[in-house]
Amino acid sequence: MKTKTIISGSIVALLMAGSLTAQEYKVNVENTKNSKLSLSSFSGDLKIEGYAGNEIIFSPVGGEDMKTPERAKGLKPVYGGGVDNTGVGLSVEKNANGISVTCLLPFTNSREYTVKVPEGMAVEVNSECQYNNDIYINGMKNEIEIQSCHSIILKGVTGPLVLSTISGDIEVTFSSLATGKPFSINSISGEIDITLPATIAADIELSAISGRMFSDFDFGDKSKGMNQVGGNVLSTKLNGGGAKFNIMTVSGNIYLRKGV
Secondary structure, three states: OHHHHHHHHHHHHHHHHHHHHHOOEEEEOOOHHHOEEEEEOOOOOEEEEEEOOOEEEEEEEOOOOOOOOHHHOOOOOEEOOEEOOOOOOEEEEEEOOEEEEEEOOOOOOOOEEEEEEEOOOEEEEEOOOOOOOOEEEEOOOOOEEEEEOOOEEEEEEOOOEEEEEOOOOEEEEEOOOOOOOOEEEEEEEOOEEEEEOOOOOEEEEEEEOOOOEEEOOOOOOOOOOOEEOOOOEEEEEEOOOOEEEEEEEEEOOEEEEEOO
């Protein structure tokens, strides 16, 4: 009986391992610092995690089972946007600039993906408005460019950043700050909440057309706490000026916070 239990346990473990493997797709990146990962048309939430490695690892979470049915043996899944060459609903192409990935699932089959990315790669995300997905990025140390219609949440990033959304909040927490290129962050209808290093040297332009602006940086007001810095448009220098930031929302407030 003990032997049967051990064998059964081993079979279950092997099946679980096979299932996990089948739900991952990996791409090797030879030159991470000079490569860009371009992602488009993801139908569900997209979570990107930077790490110290040289592979991009795609993992679908929940949603429709991607396993090929028995009747389709020898065939590849085909979608309106192309052929799935990954087994996880994605079309992946290598090019001179890096790697381009298109999610082939229709917006009616929302599916969340997590993506582990070498932290030194640049990342570009284009998300059309029919896809109801929020974008989360953590721990990336290169340029990030995002065009979306929903919320964008970045943590532990360095930039440079070009972020744009139509109807969603933008939250960014910097671990440090890369210089050399301007930063552009804007939302048509949503709040913008930015946490910058306390010692940042930057030229800041803030615009909130129908909202207000708050900060605990020193804008010449000696009062303490998170204070309204006044007006719908503000240009100022932090610590003598430096990196250029343009932060704008049409309908929402801007929160500019002092980090560590």
